[in-house]
Amino acid sequence: MGRAWYMETESGRRHERYGAPLQRIVSGGKAALGRARGLGLGRWLRMEREAFVQTIKVTGACVLAWWLAAHVLKVGLPVLAPIGVLLTVSATAYSTVVRGLQQVGAVIVGVAAATGAIWLLGVDEVTLAVLISSGLVLARLLNLPAQNVQIPITALLVFALGSTYGFARLADVLIGACVGVAANLLILPPRYVERAAKELCGLSGELADLAADMSRGLGGAWDRDMAGEWLDRARTLSQRLEEAKEAADQAAESVRLTWRRSRYDTRLRQVAEAATCLDHACSQLRGIARGLVDLIAGARGLPGERGADLPDPLAQELESLSRVFGAFGMLQIHRGSGKGSSRKEVKELRAALGEGRRRQKVLAEEFERTRHRELKTLQGALLDDCARIRYEFDPDNGPHKEAFPPVAYT
Numbered sequence: 001m002g003r004a005w006y007m008e009t010e011s012g013r014r015h016e017r018y019g020a021p022l023q024r025i026v027s028g029g030k031a032a033l034g035r036a037r038g039l040g041l042g043r044w045l046r047m048e049r050e051a052f053v054q055t056i057k058v059t060g061a062c063v064l065a066w067w068l069a070a071h072v073l074k075v076g077l078p079v080l081a082p083i084g085v086l087l088t089v090s091a092t093a094y095s096t097v098v099r100g101l102q103q104v105g106a107v108i109v110g111v112a113a114a115t116g117a118i119w120l121l122g123v124d125e126v127t128l129a130v131l132i133s134s135g136l137v138l139a140r141l142l143n144l145p146a147q148n149v150q151i152p153i154t155a156l157l158v159f160a161l162g163s164t165y166g167f168a169r170l171a172d173v174l175i176g177a178c179v180g181v182a183a184n185l186l187i188l189p190p191r192y193v194e195r196a197a198k199e200l201c202g203l204s205g206e207l208a209d210l211a212a213d214m215s216r217g218l219g220g221a222w223d224r225d226m227a228g229e230w231l232d233r234a235r236t237l238s239q240r241l242e243e244a245k246e247a248a249d250q251a252a253e254s255v256r257l258t259w260r261r262s263r264y265d266t267r268l269r270q271v272a273e274a275a276t277c278l279d280h281a282c283s284q285l286r287g288i289a290r291g292l293v294d295l296i297a298g299a300r301g302l303p304g305e306r307g308a309d310l311p312d313p314l315a316q317e318l319e320s321l322s323r324v325f326g327a328f329g330m331l332q333i334h335r336g337s338g339k340g341s342s343r344k345e346v347k348e349l350r351a352a353l354g355e356g357r358r359r360q361k362v363l364a365e366e367f368e369r370t371r372h373r374e375l376k377t378l379q380g381a382l383l384d385d386c387a388r389i390r391y392e393f394d395p396d397n398g399p400h401k402e403a404f405p406p407v408a409y410t
Contacts, residue, residue: 050195061085061183065176073175076168084176087150089184096184100177103150107173109138110154118159131155192251193264196271197332199244204278204329206237211285211322214292219315222308227292234286241279248275266406273403274332281325281392284385288318291378291385301374313363317386320359323352324393331405342407349393356390 062082069078088100114131121127135152142151154169210233217226248271298304327349331342360383367379391397395404 057183057187058085058089061089061179065179068179069172069175073171075171075175077172080169080172081175081179084173085180085183086176087173088177088180097181100181103173104170104177105142106139106150107154107170109142110135110151111158111167111170113138113151114155114158117155123159128156128159131159192247193267193271194333196244196247196251196275197267199247200271200274200278201329201332203237203241203244204325204332206233207278207282207285208322208325208329210234210237211318211325214289215315215318215322218292218310218318219312222292222296223305224293224296227289227296231286231289231293234282234289238279238282238286241275241282245275245279248272269402270405271332273400274328277328277392277400277403281389284389284392285321287385288382291382295375295378302378303372303375307372307375311363311366313359313366314382317356317359317363320352320356321386321389324349324356324390327352328393328403331408342405346395346404346408349395353390353394356386360386360390 062085065081065085066078069075069081075081084103087103089096113134117127117130117134121130132152132155135155136149139149139151157169210230214230217230248268251271252268294300295302296305296308327345330345331349364383367376367383370376370379392400395401395408
């Protein structure tokens with residue numbers, strides 16, 4: 001009953017999180033302001049340097065596209081050229097090329113469809129309906145993104161302003177797409193490899209903090225509210241790790257059109273494998289938190305607060321796992337000149353794993369004395385979750401060896 005109740009609440013909270021976009025925007029803005037205040041203006045600007053550079057680049061590309069359309073090609077509506085840049089430029093050079101081709105193709109189809117429909121049906125409500133419906137159908141048939149409605153929009157503009165506008169729009173879109181693609185390919189193309197690694201490092205640090213807080217809590221007087229907070233934090237981190245895995249995929253895409261792409265291969269494999277490793281370990285830590293919630297709530301015949309006095313080795317085990325999370329996170333950002341630091345982190349990681357194994361043996365002996373059947377089952381699950389976390393981070397025998405830099409094996 002207790003576990004089912006909490007899982008239902010968890011599902012409801014997840015629905016609330018995704019069902020309140022305005023609240024997410026407000027909370028995101030507050031979080032950004034909080035980071036800026038906490039880091040200080042100078043450090044915050046350094047962290048956001050890549051975003052500022054890309055913003056300046058896109059702005060310059062828009063100005064260049066407008067100048068070419070207005071003063072070189074003498075296009076009637078030059079403002080459409082920078083719009084073409086904004087519609088084309090994407091997060092990575094590869095996706096910018098794809099979007100550029102999609103935009104140009106959509107405009108060509110839209111102009112052709114509108115010109116043909118007007119010639120056959122004239123200008124009336126029937127033509128308008130045909131243009132919109134056929135434009136949406138063509139967008140789906142051409143496998144354009146759901147938000148790409150260039151075909152029906154272009155058709156409607158040609159419908160309202162005449163075929164002459166259609167050719168002007170095509171010229172502007174071509175200018176915008178060419179300038180946008182050139183800007184993202186040739187001028188500081190965005191790379192997201194290190195950004196993804198930094199995100200993973202930050203999330204690993206937060207998991208380390210959570211494990212440390214759980215350790216301190218179990219070492220003292222903990223209650224149902226504390227256990228619920230641990231589970232809430234684990235759930236939030238699990239959701240954020242899904243976003244981090246998407247960032248790792250974006251990092252791989254960002255180097256697809258890069259010269260000497262092979263030089264990124266090892267680093268990309270490390271980032272992708274580290275994201276998977278953290279996702280698995282977070283699930284296990286979340287399982288520990290859920291088990292503690294069930295225990296303190298007295299779910300499924302568990303003793304409730306009477307069983308809250310857990311053996312000290314469990315708190316010590318979580319403390320060693322906190323060190324594992326912390327060392328693993330730092331390994332994701334130490335590279336190049338940081339080889340000495342990387343070796344230090346690898347040494348710390350292996351030491352923490354060894355300490356955890358020793359604590360687990362002591363804890364298993366403590367749990368052997370338990371006679372309460374439901375409690376003994378839960379204790380076995382806690383032991384297994386701790387062991388599985390250590391296994392995920394084991395650089396020698398674990399499943400994620402590529403998540404570690406080469407220095408871990410030298």
